[in-house]
Amino acid sequence: MPETDQNPIVQRLRAWDESAVAESSEFRGELTIVLAPDRLERVAEYLRAEPGLQFDFLSDISAVDRFPSEPRFEVNYHLLSIALRQTVRLRVWVSGKDPVVTSLVPAWPTANWHEREIFDLFGIRFAGHPELHRILMPDDWEGHPLRKDYPVEGFRS
Amino acid sequence: MTTTVETATGAARTMVLNMGPQHPSTHGVLRVVLELDGETVVKARSEIGYLHTGIEKSCEALTYSQAITLTDRIDYLAPLSNNLGYCLAVEKLLGLEVPKRAQYIRVLLTELTRLNSHLVWLGTHAMDLGATSVMLYCFREREEILKIFEMVSGQRMMTSYFRIGGLALEPPPGWLERVRRFVDILPSRLAEYENLLTRNRIWLMRTVGIGFLDAQDAIALGVSGPALRAAGVAYDVRKFFPYSSYEEFEFEVPTRPDSDCYARYLVRVAEMRESIKIIRQAMGKIPPDGPIRTDAPGIIPPQREQMKTEMEALIFHFKIFTEGFAPPPGEVYQRVESPRGEVGYFVVSDGSAKPYRVKVRSPSFVNLQALPKLAEGRLVADLIACIGTIDIVLGEVDR
Numbered sequence: 001m002p003e004t005d006q007n008p009i010v011q012r013l014r015a016w017d018e019s020a021v022a023e024s025s026e027f028r029g030e031l032t033i034v035l036a037p038d039r040l041e042r043v044a045e046y047l048r049a050e051p052g053l054q055f056d057f058l059s060d061i062s063a064v065d066r067f068p069s070e071p072r073f074e075v076n077y078h079l080l081s082i083a084l085r086q087t088v089r090l091r092v093w094v095s096g097k098d099p100v101v102t103s104l105v106p107a108w109p110t111a112n113w114h115e116r117e118i119f120d121l122f123g124i125r126f127a128g129h130p131e132l133h134r135i136l137m138p139d140d141w142e143g144h145p146l147r148k149d150y151p152v153e154g155f156r157s
Numbered sequence: 158m159t160t161t162v163e164t165a166t167g168a169a170r171t172m173v174l175n176m177g178p179q180h181p182s183t184h185g186v187l188r189v190v191l192e193l194d195g196e197t198v199v200k201a202r203s204e205i206g207y208l209h210t211g212i213e214k215s216c217e218a219l220t221y222s223q224a225i226t227l228t229d230r231i232d233y234l235a236p237l238s239n240n241l242g243y244c245l246a247v248e249k250l251l252g253l254e255v256p257k258r259a260q261y262i263r264v265l266l267t268e269l270t271r272l273n274s275h276l277v278w279l280g281t282h283a284m285d286l287g288a289t290s291v292m293l294y295c296f297r298e299r300e301e302i303l304k305i306f307e308m309v310s311g312q313r314m315m316t317s318y319f320r321i322g323g324l325a326l327e328p329p330p331g332w333l334e335r336v337r338r339f340v341d342i343l344p345s346r347l348a349e350y351e352n353l354l355t356r357n358r359i360w361l362m363r364t365v366g367i368g369f370l371d372a373q374d375a376i377a378l379g380v381s382g383p384a385l386r387a388a389g390v391a392y393d394v395r396k397f398f399p400y401s402s403y404e405e406f407e408f409e410v411p412t413r414p415d416s417d418c419y420a421r422y423l424v425r426v427a428e429m430r431e432s433i434k435i436i437r438q439a440m441g442k443i444p445p446d447g448p449i450r451t452d453a454p455g456i457i458p459p460q461r462e463q464m465k466t467e468m469e470a471l472i473f474h475f476k477i478f479t480e481g482f483a484p485p486p487g488e489v490y491q492r493v494e495s496p497r498g499e500v501g502y503f504v505v506s507d508g509s510a511k512p513y514r515v516k517v518r519s520p521s522f523v524n525l526q527a528l529p530k531l532a533e534g535r536l537v538a539d540l541i542a543c544i545g546t547i548d549i550v551l552g553e554v555d556r
Contacts, residue, residue: 028250032488056376057392059499060490076490078518112526114523117522
């Protein structure tokens with residue numbers, strides 16, 4: 001994957017906080033910035049509010065289960081700046097043992113249902129979420145269907 | 158419907174009422190738990206998940222090509238928009254370029270899909286608010302679109318016509334003539350609907366100033382599509398991040414500043430006119446013949462003729478349909494503008510023949526979050542107008 005240190009968004013973030021960006025990469029023209037989980041809230045707020053970045057629109061949050069490797073989960077945030085017509089993907093890695101991520105509902109209220117969906121289907125908890133309970137599956141459902149150790153069909157042994 | 162009466166703290170007595178999950182004006186199986194103070198909605202909470210079928214999970218067990226058939230089922234009013242989003246995502250993963258002819262045909266058909274969806278929306282929304290005849294007219298026009306889909310793909314609704322690298326099959330002769338006849342008639346029909354509604358006093362009373370959602374709230378809640386453009390924000394994926402040669406087409410992105418149900422109605426009607434413009438341009442651009450699929454041996458199935466004469470083509474054909482093909486490891490997020498807003502396909506490849514993860518960012522799911530903002534503090538009757546103008550498809554909400 002090509003080197004992305006020259007990317008202006010990565011440079012802005014590095015200039016603002018040396019340790020904000022853990023890693024960055026580009027694939028098919030899409031920029032991915034990997035953050036340390038404890039920086040997520042601060043970086044998100046900076047990207048949203050800072051003039052020249054203005055990522056005011058959170059399109060989507062998607063989790064991916066990399067079972068059995070550790071850290072097990074990645075959570076991807078797809079951001080869009082309507083004013084500047086640019087996009088970026090933020091990613092944090094989450095441990096499979098105690099999967100917790102900081103909630104981004106304070107920065108983008110739209111994160112509410114996305115995070116509930118990930119909680120429901122992956123079992124990742126979001127610290128500070130106002131109403132974290134299942135959204136798609138029934139409340140008494142056991143397990144988290146989109147985890148890789150959850151079978152596509154049949155029953156669990 | 159079941160009702161329970163509760164006494165809230167303080168003087169006002171509120172009642173909790175379940176609207177749905179089976180209710181004609183929820184456009185599917187949506188359940189809204191309402192807290193009412195008389196006729197006024199104090200709180201509206203959406204309960205979803207009744208149509209959850211695990212499409213994202215199912216995709217992980219299918220090959221890249223097989224998963225296309227599931228994308229139809231996500232939004233049954235805009236199957237081709239979802240086909241397109243998924244195919245573009247996988248093509249981006251593979252680094253494939255689709256022939257121009259196929260791109261133009263894709264544009265034409267997705268714009269017909271937009272007309273299809275907006276017509277159903279207009280008809281059902283008008284019926285919710287008491288104008289039954291509009292519904293009958295809209296479905297008459299929509300029928301013609303479904304016939305065109307059937308002519309092209311063999312299916313009225315679950316088309317699966319777009320394939321990775323191009324189209325499933327050559328469109329039949331005479332199909333463009335049928336599209337032309339349809340778009341020649343439609344503007345006069347749109348004028349007819351506008352005649353019935355736009356200055357209709359009852360329609361105005363039911364929609365003007367109802368369901369207010371301003372630009373700031375809409376962006377914070379991630380609302381996209383006509384609902385965002387009715388709040389004055391001209392975000393349209395076709396203009397912002399053009400795909401499938403949309404940059405070669407001339408069209409406007411209608412916006413309104415008023416942010417209410419009436420504005421959303423006007424935006425959608427204006428969008429239908431823009432779609433007609435795009436379809437007319439596409440008809441002029443589509444070359445009479447030429448390839449409809451990329452030439453990428455081992456990924457795209459070979460032509461029938463080649464298969465009968467070339468050994469290699471036969472082997473590729475066999476391998477594609479038994480094993481599939483394997484894109485390089487990586488992930489892409491592809492946006493397209495569906496009738497309801499930004500559809501996003503996040504496809505992750507681990508280098509095998511099956512997608513490691515397919516995530517669908519469905520606009521209905523996100524837009525539905527705005528319902529409390531629209532409806533709270535308003536009358537129950539207005540809630541119906543609000544649900545209608547968000548334009549949700551429950552298949553897409555629950556996936």
